[in-house]
Amino acid sequence: MDVAIVGIGMHPFGRHPGVSGLEQGAYAVRQALADAGIGWSEVECAFGGSASAGNADSLVSNLGLTGVPFVNVYNGCATGGSALAMADRAIRSGDYDLTLALGFDKHARGAFNANPESAGIGRWYGETGLMLTTQFFGMKIQRYLHDHGLPADILAKVAAKAFRNGSLNENAWRRKPLSEEEILAAPMLSNPLTQYMFCNPGEGAVALILASADKATRYTSHPVYLKSVSFKTRRFGSFEVFSPWLSPERAPGPTVEAAAAAFEAAGIGPEDIDVAQIQDTESGAEIMHMAETGLCKDGDQEALLRSGATEIGGKMPINTDGGCLANGEPIGASGLRQVYENVLQLRGAAGARQVPGQPKTAFTHVYGAPGISACTVMSV
Amino acid sequence: MSDVAQASKVAGARPVADGLFTWPDNPKLLASSCNSCGTTTFPTQSSCPRCTGSDMREVTLATRGRLWTWTIQGFEPKPPYAGPAPFEPYGVGYVELAADADGASPVLVESRLSESTPERLVIGAEMDLEIVPFRTDDDGTEIVTFSFRPAGGA
Numbered sequence: 001m002d003v004a005i006v007g008i009g010m011h012p013f014g015r016h017p018g019v020s021g022l023e024q025g026a027y028a029v030r031q032a033l034a035d036a037g038i039g040w041s042e043v044e045c046a047f048g049g050s051a052s053a054g055n056a057d058s059l060v061s062n063l064g065l066t067g068v069p070f071v072n073v074y075n076g077c078a079t080g081g082s083a084l085a086m087a088d089r090a091i092r093s094g095d096y097d098l099t100l101a102l103g104f105d106k107h108a109r110g111a112f113n114a115n116p117e118s119a120g121i122g123r124w125y126g127e128t129g130l131m132l133t134t135q136f137f138g139m140k141i142q143r144y145l146h147d148h149g150l151p152a153d154i155l156a157k158v159a160a161k162a163f164r165n166g167s168l169n170e171n172a173w174r175r176k177p178l179s180e181e182e183i184l185a186a187p188m189l190s191n192p193l194t195q196y197m198f199c200n201p202g203e204g205a206v207a208l209i210l211a212s213a214d215k216a217t218r219y220t221s222h223p224v225y226l227k228s229v230s231f232k233t234r235r236f237g238s239f240e241v242f243s244p245w246l247s248p249e250r251a252p253g254p255t256v257e258a259a260a261a262a263f264e265a266a267g268i269g270p271e272d273i274d275v276a277q278i279q280d281t282e283s284g285a286e287i288m289h290m291a292e293t294g295l296c297k298d299g300d301q302e303a304l305l306r307s308g309a310t311e312i313g314g315k316m317p318i319n320t321d322g323g324c325l326a327n328g329e330p331i332g333a334s335g336l337r338q339v340y341e342n343v344l345q346l347r348g349a350a351g352a353r354q355v356p357g358q359p360k361t362a363f364t365h366v367y368g369a370p371g372i373s374a375c376t377v378m379s380v
Numbered sequence: 381m382s383d384v385a386q387a388s389k390v391a392g393a394r395p396v397a398d399g400l401f402t403w404p405d406n407p408k409l410l411a412s413s414c415n416s417c418g419t420t421t422f423p424t425q426s427s428c429p430r431c432t433g434s435d436m437r438e439v440t441l442a443t444r445g446r447l448w449t450w451t452i453q454g455f456e457p458k459p460p461y462a463g464p465a466p467f468e469p470y471g472v473g474y475v476e477l478a479a480d481a482d483g484a485s486p487v488l489v490e491s492r493l494s495e496s497t498p499e500r501l502v503i504g505a506e507m508d509l510e511i512v513p514f515r516t517d518d519d520g521t522e523i524v525t526f527s528f529r530p531a532g533g534a
Contacts, residue, residue: 110458122423124397126460128514128525129453130490135472138451146449146503190451191498236430245411245422246448246488247430248476 003091004216004223005378007036007209008340011104013327014173016203021053021330025104026062028205028333036209036219038098041066043209045090047083048102049073050332053203056083056102077279077368078231079103080206080335085229085374087210097212104205105330119242119370133281133369134198136241138190141284143239145192148299150287152192156180157305158283159197159325165312166326168353173202174326197283202328206336208343222347227377228265232258234371241369255279255292258373259365263294266377270294273377274359275345276316277338279367280323290318293365293375317355320345335374338364346380393522396514399423401526407511408440409477409526413484420479420487439484443509444531445477448488450501464515471496475507475528494529506531 009031011024025048033040040063048056049072057070075082080103087101114133116126125131145152160180166172178196186194209219216223234240237251263269270293278293280286287305291298295316304310310318321327321341324334342362344350362378395401400423401409413420414428415435422441427434450473456463463470471493478486494512495501507528514525 116460122397122400123460124400124525126457127462128396128492129457129461129463129470130472130492131460132453132457135451135453139449139472139474142451143449143503187454188452189454191454192451244490245420246474246490247419248486248488 001092001094002213003088003226004211004213005208005226005339005343006211006216006219006223007032007038008343009033009035009207010171010337010340011205012171013202013204013330013333013337021050021104021106021203021205022059022062024106024203024205025050025056025102025207026059028104028207029059029063029100029102032100032207032209038209038219040064042098043068043100044096044098045087046070046100046102047073047086048100048104049075049079049083050103050105051076051079053104053106053332056104076370076372077331077366078335078372078374079332081229081231081366081374084208084336084339084376085231087208088226088229091210091212097215099210100207101210101336102205102207103332103334103336105332106203107201107330110201114242121242121244125244130244131242133241134190134193137282137284138193140239141288142192144284144288150299150302153180153184154287154302154305155192155197155283156183158280158286159183161311162280162319162323162325165320165353166322168351169321169326172322172326173328174322193282193284199281199324200328202330204328204330204333204337206333206340208336208339222380224343224346225379227267227379228262229374229376230258230261230265231374232261232372238371240371253292253367254371254373255289255365255367258375259293262375262377268361268377270363272361273363274361275320275342275355276318276363276365277321277323277341278318278365280319280325281329283325285367286319286323289365289367293363312353312355320350320353320355335364335366338366339376339378342378346378392520393524396523396525401511402440403511403524407509408443408480409489409509411439411441411479411487412436413439413479413481418483418485420484422487422489439479439481441477441479441487441489444506445475447501447503447505447507448474448476449503450493452496452498462515469496471501473501473528492525492527494527500530
């Protein structure tokens, strides 16, 4: 049974004082229901979650006590991707025809502060200032640039593109374009990454209504088909966050396997993708993930960025909604934002940031702690 | 090793955690090596994440190794960070160290770096272990931790 996305809803990303994460989640669900032209009582099965804004299943007291089976997902940066994977499987299994995937979140200001003990590491690791995601990102891209002979100024190109695209997105948080010079001149948070090369923890929600493909046109005139969803965790030797040690034996990150599995299941390759949303927690992540997903080869990023290939009008548009850099990262919602953007692009409804030439295929990729990745391939 | 000698002389000084390094005499990082596949972990652990075995022995690590990657922590981390005030940026990196035991693989250890000037941190450069004062507890106890500095540096 193939699966189609027939309804999409989003609560704008950013900061929303006085509006809880759950309320933002409920808002996104109502938007998605309206988009599919259905009521809450028609949803047969639901999967959702947040990292720090409460249990998704408690939303039934807001949306309606319809008896719907509602599964909470608590899977770090892959929360949205995992919810989508299960909502997709619920239909493919033949058990359901109409399901919901939901992600929402609301985080405090500033970098995430992690608890060493909950990650199975001694308290000394946090106490001595080693347990920061930002540090890890700095060290990972530092090594990547070194290994592949890439210059650090391309990091500013990625960020400038993100803010330029975000300025065209009414749901984005950061909507002011910034020049590469401004980005490079910002305070250095973790070499080689400056303040404007990092996304911020934020708030927001995204909901998706999925239907079995044979019934999709009951709900929408523009069904977008979810060709594949894959989700992988790390292998030994992968360079991941919060690692007091690493093996000198390097293995590919979880992205490589997740992307390859998604493409294989979809029956198309990275070269066939018309628009892609990939995890850009910081500028370096987008550069590394371009290669890990198979969209390009290691070291080819500089030429692609300098030629404008990853711009909205380029041959390989990436993060057309401004990505995490312009939208911030409400952990639970982030992966589903990418899918939302691809649905708009494939419907031809992305407005000022529409990829020209009627894109037919799209790809999403999330990556996060402690070494997880989820990817999707979509088509019309 | 002057900093090490200095730290060990301070009355009531203690390491930030037990089991990370030998101290105060002849300081070395403490690690585990898997007797089945040779994988070395830091700090010590009772099982092997590579081969899933649980036959591990304690080994010490070389005090000189090569810098694998680095960054500078440019802003004050949130708790549980407990560094000295006022905050000063510090270097962080992974240093590749051999194990002092036959059959034990090298390991990349994440560490604070005593150098925080970007121009002085070079991937592939030799780095030396040192045990350095980190902060002072409320009761006046000096807390020491491990760090690496460029070899041959001042």
